[in-house]
Amino acid sequence: MSGPLLTLAGVHTHIGAYHILHGVDMAVPRGQLTMLLGRNGAGKTTTLRTIMGLWRASAGMVTFDGQDITQFATPQIARLKVAYVPENMGIFADLTVKENMLLAATKASHARDIDGQRLNWIFGLFPAVEKFWDYPAGKLSGGQKQMLAVARAIVEPRELLIVDEPSKGLAPSIINNMIDAFSQLKAGGVTILLVEQNINFAKRLGDHVAVMDNGRVVHRGSMAAFAEDDALQQSLMGLTL
């Protein structure tokens, strides 16, 4: 099947009294990496949460693989092999790293049931996960938690990986790890949607780019073209100093 894996059409989201998304239109092509960029408060995180069903769209439609998932509950969406890493990483601090990983392996009831080959591949990408296997996850540093969060999201094969600001607060060496991991995942056929503020990170990874402002997508295009065009970056993101 061709066509985008995920589409949003005219999506509006209200949080309490606040109207956050004002008609988001975007498409996430299969097997590629799409960057969702934009200033703080532009509505990026709300968009991801609406895709995951954590907030309900008040108007518009979200489709996944051709199927309308707008009214799906979060677990239903997750079971379509969509993994989500929230901005706060969603690590279970009182559980061990092993238990965090086991939770994400929906089919495994014990750690030994987790696909060993896949686990070794993850250990290769993120050595800290192996190193601190029996530690309470709350004891990890911020960067280690971020690695665990991504490792947890890919412990089973996924169709779509959604990550909110993977580079946030990370040291440069860890960022390189992340970039490596996402490249390998993409090579394995996974579709990836990342929210980013860090333009350099975005430039090194993205195939496509969507820029949000004021609850709408205001620019769509290829990452290469976007990276070339300083004026465009400046006008859309206000980021260039």
Added chain:
Amino acid sequence: MSNTLTASGPAKPAVDFDWKPLLLVPVLALLVLPVIGSPSTWLTLTVAGLAMGMIIFVIASGLTLVFGLMDVLNFGHGVFIALGAFVATTILGVMPGWTASPELWRNLIAVFAAMLVAMAVAGAVGLAFERVLVRPVYGQHLKQILITMGGMIIGEELIKVIWGPQQIPLMLPEGLRGAVIVGDAAIEKFRLLAVLMGGLVFVALAWVLTRTKIGLLIRAGVENSEMVESLGYRIRRLFVAVFVVGSALAGLGGVMWGLYQQTVIPQMGAQVNILIFIVIIIGGLGSTGGALIGALLVGLMANYTGFLAPKVALFSNIALMVAILLWRPRGIYPVANR
């Protein structure tokens, strides 16, 4: 970044189990020994206190998980206690041949039958309670308090309609009456059974929580239910299951409480409820281990002060709660993110 975890080489889990609260129970027991004076009286009271504590734990464990998992304040938990106890009067009432039998195993079967039926009934009513009363008020604490309180009144009145408003005796079967003599101390047999049952429930709960996937989900859900949903699990379903099991455990606790007191009254739920609240506040909302320690402390305290100064028994438990909260304002074992 982290100063403990950056060292190279294989990392070993840090042993940082918080053991201090575990000392509370023996310390309390030993502190009152000189006050009471007679070691045999002390032993009798201590066993009675542990038995009472175990029963309270059985009841409180469900409530604390219900709170932890869905942030639901259930003030109606007490109704399942009374329900279980009244169901037990009916079941034991229709098994006179078994309860009056001199053979212990027949007595035990009667008691276990009463417990199983009480748990089934309390669990089923718990399911209805969750669907009808609790579900519409998820996330609204004020309404939860009011609605579940209303639910308890209705439940208590319905019990009066079915079993009558008066006190009903709940006699122990033949073989469980009387006491075992240890030295100078008389220890009632049923109290030993209660300690045993409470221990079994704790072990079973601890096993489920730490060794199974369901337990892992519950512990994770207590911390961050949204993330559990994002991983593909239906937390609501899990919550309903925990609510039903919690209600069933309250029913079981009600049977044990009724047998411990040897009478049941429709208001018993509301009375025990207060002890339960003290226990889960002491333990830290959402913590099973905390609930166990809290329940044992409350049970011991109630029995010691019941002997030393009966008029202030309930106040002693409030004083205990105040003391613990001054030490740890969020309870003995506060759960992360709560």
Added chain:
Amino acid sequence: MALLSTTGLTIRFGGHVAVNAVTCQFAPGTLTAIVGPNGAGKTTYFNLISGQLQASSGSVTLDDVDLSNLSASARTRAGLGRAFQLTNLFPNLTVLENVRLAVQASRDGTHRRGLNLWSIWSDHRELTDRAREILNDVAMQDRADSVVANLPHGDQRKLEVAMLMALEASVYMFDEPTAGMSADEVPKVLDLIRKLRKDKRNTVLLVEHKMDVVRELADRIIVLHNGSLVADGDPATVIASPIVQEAYLGMAPGVQTNGVGA
């Protein structure tokens, strides 16, 4: 002479240092923008100043008074006014009541009026008049009797600024005041912030992502990165500095982040 200063302000969460020994002075009559990538510690730094978080070490002083051990509300009474990133109002009260509550809490000793149990609130004309004056300033006078929960988002943000103005603080702190606003609403809020500076005794601190906003308003920029102060100066200099370009735009390997400016 600094009105507000932080000395070695630090907070650790577990092993993570979210704000690392930030020492900085803010003079009266200035508007300082605090910028930096997400997660750099800007909001945490704000929380440490306004008392929503208690620092692990370091101090905050206002007018030579050490605020470090005071609660958030005591710091507000001492003259630190703060608006929040997420709108944070009294949703079921009217616009006028929201502002009047802030006027009543304002610094000239009148916060004690909150303890007045026996007068009729609506009799306190001076509170109402002042509140209406402020609503006029923010062009919301015709909204005075609307219930806040029913207001559009932009108006709620303006009300947030109005409440801050009502506090008559000596330091005003804004955390992304224009977040989530439509383009035509932004200039209105910026005008309000400019108004606050007219009184030269005041200091304004602003956390902001939108560089156009920063350029337009600020007479000084400080840059936080990984919790540390990495640059400080007038907008032109700071924007030109390569270290800031790197820190702000991305973390290419080799960026030195420690010890600069701290």
Added chain:
Amino acid sequence: MTLNRLLSNDLPRSKLLTAVLLTLFLLLALAPFIAPGVNALSVAAKALIFIVLVASFDLLLGYTGIVSFAHTMFFGIGAYGVAIACSRWDATWLSLGLGIVTALILSLLLALAIGLFSLRVRAIFFAMITLAIASAFQTLASQLSEITGGEDGLNFRLPDMLASGYMYLEQPIFGVSISGRFLTYYILFFAALAMVLALLRIVNSPFGRVLQAIRENEFRAEAIGYRVVVYRTISSVLSALFATMAGVMLALWLRYNGPDTSLSFEIMLDVLLIVVIGGMGTIYGSVIGAVLFVIAQSYLQDLLKLGSDAASGLPWLAALLSPDRWLLWLGVLFVLSVYYFPTGIVGRLRNRAAKL
């Protein structure tokens, strides 16, 4: 204009509500003349007592957003204050006064202690902790029988001027004898009126607005410089003092007090129900709710008995409709009103008026 000020500028804001309040006011003011029977007058007196009790609880629940289950404890302290003083000492005004003052001081100290302790713990604990304290207090009251008369309670005499045998006029007026009982009723009436107006003043004062702000958004109230803890504690203390006065009124009317009369948990539930049905955070709701409730309690039980007799063919239905199961229907009503009627009678009437 003066009426406006008397009501602290907090008018009913609905014609129907105004009419209802006016009717209730006249009914209560003229109760001894309208319904001179002993029972009917007791219903009116009970309504006055509940109006004060519920309005004082509304200050806490409706205005400050605090759920406390210890409100009847303060009610009981007021009633026991009078009962103990008047049964231990002579039935003089002095003993009565001393009893009232002691009760108020005790309530103040207890409310202060609970308020200050609750600083240490999370807000959601408050409801549970007050429940435990109230229950312990009730147990204590029934066990300290040397002081409180235990389960039996205390019968006591009041100064002669309040006795029903004490006649102020030889001839009845409009068929009503002007006795000490008559005087007692009007003491209660004017006390209730004064206290409701005082509560109305408090909730409409600068202080009252801060309470509402705390209920709406505690974090922000703290952030604009209000010390939430101080306001909460003052609100708890005031609410406790008014409840104590309601207890005093109860004792004056009944000349008896026992644990079931003033401390029982059932009264706490009644108070919750009334405040929800009347309309939280309105004070007026307490007035309407209390009168409705007392009338229902006094006469609906008779109605239930009729229903129960009529259903005698169906034993289970008869059991459900038995007057003893009054609380069952109260519970159902309570749950339904929390779901479908959260703003209560006053909220509904005001919304209707606002839409017209």
